[in-house]
Amino acid sequence: MxxxxxxxxxxxxxxxxxxxxxxxxYIPGWSIKSYSDGDVIPLLVNKVYSDKTQIQYAYSELPFVCPPSGRRRAGGLISGSSIALNLGEVLRGDRIIVSDYELEMGKDDEVHYLCSHKVDRAGLRKAQEIVKDNYVAEWVVDNLPGATNFVSADKTRKYYASGFKMGFQDEDPTTGRPRYFINNHVTLVIRYHMAPGRDGQQGKKVIVGFEVYAKSIEAGNRDAQGIPASITDVSNGMELTMRKNGTAAAAASYYSSDSTYHPATIDDVDEDATLTIPYTYSVYFREELHVEWQNRWSLFFADQEDTTGTHWFAIMNSIIISGLLTAVVAVIFTRTIRGDLKTPNVEEGKLKVKRGRTGTRSPRKPEEKAGGLLDQGDGDNDISSDDESVEDLTGWKLVHADVFxxxxxxxxxxxxxxxxxxxxxxxxxxxxxxxxxxxxxxxxxxxxxxxxxxxxxxxxxxxxxxxxxxxxxxxxxxxxxxxxxxxxxxxxxxxxxxxxxxxxxxxxxxxxxxxxxxxxxxxxxxxxxxxxxxxxxxxxxxxxxxxxHPIRANTIPRQIPQQSWYIRSWQSILLAGLPAFFVIAIELMFVFKSIWQDKSGYYYVFGFLAVVATMLVAVVMEVTVIAVYIQLCSENYHWWWHSFMVGASSSFWIFAYCVYYYFNHLHIHGFVSSLLFFAYSGLACAVYALLTGTIGFLTAYAFVRRIYGAIKAD
Structure with missing residues (x-):
C-alpha cells in the first residue's frame, strides 16, 4: 500500500x-491571435547575445538603454513587468519584460520619441563593450522574434536572421583608433495577413512577420520633442564617446570643422562626465499576401534550403558506413559463428573437455534451466568447470566459462x-x-x-x-x-x-x-x-x-593471454569510435552552427537529424558487436566495460571536433566564455557517451547471450 x-x-x-x-x-495553426485595427500590440524586450562570447544580458538591465517607465498599458500590462517564463526559457537566459514601445495594429508612426538616457562612464564602457562584441538584441512581438531581413545570393528569396545589432564599429581615419556607434533608432515593420475564418471576415489580421531595421542617428539637430530633423541622414551617427575633462558631450559637437579632433578614451574623462543618448523609433504595417500564419516561421529557415544537398550527402554517408558494417556483422553471424558452432567440438549439445591434470575426458550435460550470473545452485553447467580446460576449442569458445x-x-x-x-x-x-x-x-x-x-x-x-x-x-x-x-x-x-x-x-x-x-x-x-x-x-x-545466462561462470578465472596492439583497450576503443563519428560529423556541423554561431537555437531540420540518429544507433550497435567479437576471439572475456566504452568512444572525437571548432570557426574571447564553451561541450559529450555507451553495452550483452546460448541450442 x-x-x-x-x-x-x-x-x-x-x-x-x-x-x-x-x-x-502551442502548435502552429492552433493558437492564432488576431488583431483588429487599433488594437495595441505589446512589444517585449528579451536579451542580447553575441557569437563572440557566451555571456548574455537582459536587454532591460543594460545601463545605456531607456529604463521602463512603469506606466500601465492597454490590456492590463505594465511597462517593465516581467512575463512568466517556463523552465526552459529561464535556463537558456531569457528575461522578457513589457517595453514602452507603442504599437497599434494598422497605424503607421513615421517617428516617435522614446526617451533620452543619460549614461555615465561605467554605462558608456558597457555600451562600447556591447558594440565591440557585436551583440544582437532580441525583441518579441506576438511570439515572433524581431528579425533582420536578408536576401539570398541569387536574390530570388528573402530570409530572416533573428535579432538586430546594437551598434557598429568604425575606425577613425586620422588616428586609426576604433570608434563605437550605438543604434539609437529602430524602424519596426510589422507584416500582417488577413486572419483565417470568421475573424478574417470581420477584418481582423494576424502578424506573420516582425522586422527590425536599426540605425545610428546623431544626438544633435533635433527639435524640442527630441525628434531628429531627418531619420534617413545617418552620415553622423551616435558615437559612444565623451570630451576630455567635460561634464557632457553631445555627439553633434564631435563633428566640427576641426578635423584634427580625436575622441578621448573613457579613462581620460572626468568621473562625473555623462553622455545623453536619445532613442526614437518608427512603426510601419505592411500586408503580406504570400505568407500564411502557420508558415510565418518558414523565413527563419529559408536559408537552410541551400544546405539540403549537404544534409542528403550526410545521410548517404551514414548509409554507406552502416551498410559496410552491416555486411561485416552479417559475415560474423552467418559464416564465422555458425561455422564455429558446427565444428566437431560441439556435438549433440555436448562439449568435449579434458581435465587439466589427468588428461581424461568427461562429457558435460547441457544445463536444463538457465540461472543468474552468480547462481550457485546444484544444476549442472553445460560447458563450465572449475578444474577442466577445453580441448581443441578455438576462438571465442575458449572463454565460455568466464564470459559471464x-x-x-x-x-x-x-x-x-x-x-x-x-x-x-x-x-x-x-x-x-x-x-x-x-x-x-x-x-x-x-x-x-x-x-x-x-x-x-x-x-x-x-x-x-x-x-x-x-x-x-x-x-x-x-x-x-x-x-x-x-x-x-x-x-x-x-x-x-x-x-x-x-x-x-x-x-x-x-x-x-x-x-x-x-x-x-x-x-x-x-x-x-x-x-x-x-x-x-x-x-x-x-x-x-x-x-x-546460458552458461555459469567458473570460480577460478581463466588467464588472459597477451593481447595484440590493436586489441588493447585504449587503441581499440579510439579506433572503434571513428565510424560513429564519421556518421554524424556533417550533421554535427549544422548543429554547432545553430548553437554556437547563430545563437538563435532555431535548428529545425529534425527529419534529417532523425535519419542520421537512426544510422548512428545502427553503427554503434554494429561496431560494438565487431569489437566484442574480436575481443572474445582473442580470449579476453572482460567485455562488459569494453562494450560500454566502445559505444561511447565517438564522444572523444566529438570533443576533439569541439576543440577544432573553437579555434577555427568561433571568435570567442574571455576566460569565462571559453570556460562555458568547453564545460558545456564536455557535458554534452558526457551525455552522448552515456547514451551511446548504453546502446553499445545492451547490444553486446544481447550478442554474447545469443552466441553462447546457441552452443546449447546446437
Whole structure:
C-alpha cells in the first residue's frame, strides 16, 4: 500500500510538473491571435547575445538603454513587468519584460520619441563593450522574434536572421583608433495577413512577420520633442564617446570643422562626465499576401534550403558506413559463428573437455534451466568447470566459462547503464516530438522544458534497467544501487551547472540561474525523480530479477593471454569510435552552427537529424558487436566495460571536433566564455557517451547471450 501511495504521489507531481513546463506551448495553426485595427500590440524586450562570447544580458538591465517607465498599458500590462517564463526559457537566459514601445495594429508612426538616457562612464564602457562584441538584441512581438531581413545570393528569396545589432564599429581615419556607434533608432515593420475564418471576415489580421531595421542617428539637430530633423541622414551617427575633462558631450559637437579632433578614451574623462543618448523609433504595417500564419516561421529557415544537398550527402554517408558494417556483422553471424558452432567440438549439445591434470575426458550435460550470473545452485553447467580446460576449442569458445563473470565495479556500470537508458528515452522523445512539429520555435524554451520533464519521468526506466543489471552482476543491496543511479549523473550535472553559475553570476549575465530556479531543480531531482528511480529499482530488482545466462561462470578465472596492439583497450576503443563519428560529423556541423554561431537555437531540420540518429544507433550497435567479437576471439572475456566504452568512444572525437571548432570557426574571447564553451561541450559529450555507451553495452550483452546460448541450442 505504501508503494502504491508513493507511486500515485509521484505520478501526480510529475503531471503538474508537465503542466507547469508547457505553459507557453502551442502548435502552429492552433493558437492564432488576431488583431483588429487599433488594437495595441505589446512589444517585449528579451536579451542580447553575441557569437563572440557566451555571456548574455537582459536587454532591460543594460545601463545605456531607456529604463521602463512603469506606466500601465492597454490590456492590463505594465511597462517593465516581467512575463512568466517556463523552465526552459529561464535556463537558456531569457528575461522578457513589457517595453514602452507603442504599437497599434494598422497605424503607421513615421517617428516617435522614446526617451533620452543619460549614461555615465561605467554605462558608456558597457555600451562600447556591447558594440565591440557585436551583440544582437532580441525583441518579441506576438511570439515572433524581431528579425533582420536578408536576401539570398541569387536574390530570388528573402530570409530572416533573428535579432538586430546594437551598434557598429568604425575606425577613425586620422588616428586609426576604433570608434563605437550605438543604434539609437529602430524602424519596426510589422507584416500582417488577413486572419483565417470568421475573424478574417470581420477584418481582423494576424502578424506573420516582425522586422527590425536599426540605425545610428546623431544626438544633435533635433527639435524640442527630441525628434531628429531627418531619420534617413545617418552620415553622423551616435558615437559612444565623451570630451576630455567635460561634464557632457553631445555627439553633434564631435563633428566640427576641426578635423584634427580625436575622441578621448573613457579613462581620460572626468568621473562625473555623462553622455545623453536619445532613442526614437518608427512603426510601419505592411500586408503580406504570400505568407500564411502557420508558415510565418518558414523565413527563419529559408536559408537552410541551400544546405539540403549537404544534409542528403550526410545521410548517404551514414548509409554507406552502416551498410559496410552491416555486411561485416552479417559475415560474423552467418559464416564465422555458425561455422564455429558446427565444428566437431560441439556435438549433440555436448562439449568435449579434458581435465587439466589427468588428461581424461568427461562429457558435460547441457544445463536444463538457465540461472543468474552468480547462481550457485546444484544444476549442472553445460560447458563450465572449475578444474577442466577445453580441448581443441578455438576462438571465442575458449572463454565460455568466464564470459559471464561479473565485471569489476559492476555497481557503477549498472548505474551508468541505467542513466544511459534514461537519456535514450529523453533523446528519442525529443526527436519524435520535434519531427511531428510539437516542439517548434514558437514554443520558446520548449525543447529544454520537455527534456527536463522527460528526464524526470524516465527515472522509472533508469531505476528498472539499473536494478536488473545490478542484480545480474550479483548485487544484493538494491537501495544503494538506487541511490547511486538517482544521484550519479544528475548530481554531476547539477554540480557543474552550479559552479559555472557562479562565474556567470559574477558577470551579471542573464544566464545566471536565479536561486529559486536552483531550488526548484533540486526539488525536481529529490522529490520526483528519486522516488521514480526507487519505484523502478524495486520493480526491476524484486519483481523481475536478474537476466538469466546460458552458461555459469567458473570460480577460478581463466588467464588472459597477451593481447595484440590493436586489441588493447585504449587503441581499440579510439579506433572503434571513428565510424560513429564519421556518421554524424556533417550533421554535427549544422548543429554547432545553430548553437554556437547563430545563437538563435532555431535548428529545425529534425527529419534529417532523425535519419542520421537512426544510422548512428545502427553503427554503434554494429561496431560494438565487431569489437566484442574480436575481443572474445582473442580470449579476453572482460567485455562488459569494453562494450560500454566502445559505444561511447565517438564522444572523444566529438570533443576533439569541439576543440577544432573553437579555434577555427568561433571568435570567442574571455576566460569565462571559453570556460562555458568547453564545460558545456564536455557535458554534452558526457551525455552522448552515456547514451551511446548504453546502446553499445545492451547490444553486446544481447550478442554474447545469443552466441553462447546457441552452443546449447546446437
Amino acid at each position: 505504501a508503494t502504491t501511495s508513493s507511486t500515485r504521489t509521484s505520478l501526480c507531481a510529475a503531471f503538474f510538473l508537465l503542466l507547469s513546463l508547457t505553459q507557453a506551448f 563473470r561479473a565485471p569489476a565495479y559492476g555497481g557503477v556500470l549498472a548505474a551508468l547503464v541505467g542513466s544511459g537508458t534514461q537519456l535514450v528515452f529523453v533523446v528519442a522523445g525529443l526527436i519524435i516530438l520535434s519531427c511531428f512539429g510539437i516542439l517548434n520555435p514558437s514554443f520558446r524554451g520548449g525543447f529544454i522544458s520537455v527534456a527536463v520533464a522527460l528526464f524526470v519521468l524516465a527515472g522509472l526506466v533508469s531505476g528498472y534497467f539499473s536494478a536488473r543489471v545490478y542484480k545480474t552482476f550479483g548485487g544484493q543491496v538494491w537501495q544503494k544501487n538506487c541511490f547511486v543511479t538517482a544521484t550519479l549523473f544528475p548530481g554531476l550535472v547539477f554540480t557543474i551547472v552550479f559552479i559555472l553559475n557562479l562565474f556567470v553570476w559574477a558577470q551579471a549575465s542573464s544566464t545566471a540561474l536565479p536561486f529559486g530556479t536552483l531550488v526548484g531543480l533540486v526539488a525536481l531531482w529529490l522529490l520526483i525523480q528519486l522516488p521514480l528511480v526507487y519505484i523502478g529499482s524495486w520493480y526491476g530488482f524484486v519483481r523481475v530479477g536478474a537476466w538469466s
